[in-house]
Amino acid sequence: MNLDDLKTLLLVRDQGGFAAAARTLDLNPASVSRRVAEIEAGLGLRIFQRSTRRFSVTEAGEAFLTRLAPLLDEFDAALGSAETLSTDPGGTLRMTTSVSFGHEVVMPLLGGFHAAYPGIRVELILSDSNLDLVRDRIDLALRLAPAPAGALISSRILTARYRVVASPAYLQQNPAPARPEDLAHHPALRFPLPGFRDRWMFRDTAGRVTEVPVDGWLICSNALSLRRAALDGLGVALLTDWLVGQSLRDGTLIDLFPQLEVTATGFESGIWALYPTKAYLPQRVRLMIDFIRREAGRAAV
Structure with missing residues (x-):
């Protein structure tokens, strides 16, 4: 043995x-x-x-x-x-994540990862569908979720916060909502997912949670496209901080409720690293998880 x-x-x-x-x-x-x-x-x-x-x-x-x-x-x-310390890590790392997270967070980090570990080849599969890690021979998946369920091994690498945003152009034409309930009078740009498409949840500093029904004429499955729609002034959108952070900093999007926590699923959402098992975790997978946790967390500060 x-x-x-x-x-x-x-x-x-x-x-x-x-x-x-x-x-x-x-x-x-x-x-x-x-x-x-x-x-x-x-x-x-x-x-x-x-x-x-x-x-x-x-x-x-x-x-x-x-x-x-x-x-x-x-x-x-x-x-x-x-x-x-003693060798140059190598091999091919097959990893998957959503189109938006891959485009916004992972791709900007790959150059630094390659510089640190030039022997590792990266095969990045961007998909908004949850691929079967075992069937598709995926070493690592990065997924946005309140908490992953199932037999996969998971580790939180980033905390995700949602914000309700709109463009200055939209707010020039429409009165800004003073409270979450006012969203009933605004077109919501929505994901076709449970919660996201019909009600958003808000939590104040006292811990009180308010559920607000939302509706609108546009439903889109891709977060990058919903951000584009918000930037174009088509309505209000519920999007993650890593997707709208730069737009909030440069003023092209406005956080409508900065004093409140917002979600459509759970207030403890995060980016999770998932892999089939700890028993056969290649070194290149550990290195990628640690690199993204460190560098993405540093960029978010």
Whole structure:
């Protein structure tokens, strides 16, 4: 039994079965199942309970894997630190994120990342659809969400704040809303997503939350296009700070409710790094996550 065997056990648990783990490892599910059985025999411990209908982790197996995971994390971190100091990281990093976040945040950072790690090739897949990381062989996904759900491993790299904005030209033609309820008299530029398209939420400094119904003639699935519509004076828009920060600084967009927190889903939204499992986290993935967290956070200050 070696480190790869132990990582295989964690991978099977994190992926929820032998078939999903086999896809990550590019192996036959039967071979992964056989190898796990051999590991269990060597340990004298049943880690997984199998049947034709159900897969689960045994109580003893969960206790073992819970203690094992941080030990392997520490080993990988120590190895990664040593590799960074002693070798030039390499390989191809396949990562995905939304079109808007990729365009506004990731692309401006790639030149600096390449200068720091010239041996790493980056394959960036911009898509507003959530790709299947295992099926599409994605090493890293960056997603905007209140908190990711599911079996993927996640780590928050940035906090996201939403703002309700409009252009000066729009406000010259329409009275600025004095309170959130006044948005009922303004055309909202909306995403075709639950919450975003029909009601926005506001929270004041006392923690009181107000839900405001919104409506409008334009619904668009792309955040860059909604920002363009807001800049063109077509209405008011609910957009993230990393998308409208420069426009707010140069005055081409106005924050209508700077004293309030705003959201359409949850007030703790952020940009999350998602990857299939900690057990097989390449060094290049760790380096990209740390680089974006550091550099994007510095740019936001």
